[in-house]
Amino acid sequence: MFGKKIRTEIKVEGMHCNHCAGKVEAAIKALDGVKSVKVDLDSKSAEIVSSAELDRAVLAKAISDAGFTMAE
Numbered sequence: 001m002f003g004k005k006i007r008t009e010i011k012v013e014g015m016h017c018n019h020c021a022g023k024v025e026a027a028i029k030a031l032d033g034v035k036s037v038k039v040d041l042d043s044k045s046a047e048i049v050s051s052a053e054l055d056r057a058v059l060a061k062a063i064s065d066a067g068f069t070m071a072e
């Protein structure tokens with residue numbers, strides 16, 4: 001089975017430690033279609049691999065619900 005793989009890179013503000021990064025990672029992973037998430041604390045970014053195009057508004061909401069801010 002060959003699934004579609006879409007990469008999305010976003011910027012996340014407000015992370016201070018690995019615990020924060022873990023919360024962001026969990027919030028994104030819970031979204032529909034997300035296969036993997038790699039959060040990088042130093043570059044304040046997250047690389048997401050999903051099976052469908054992610055709605056940026058949905059991403060932004062998940063991240064703000066977790067207590068952080070997605071930069072445009």
Ligand SMILES: [Cu+2]
Pocket residue numbers: 015016017018019020021
């Ligand atoms: Cu933290």
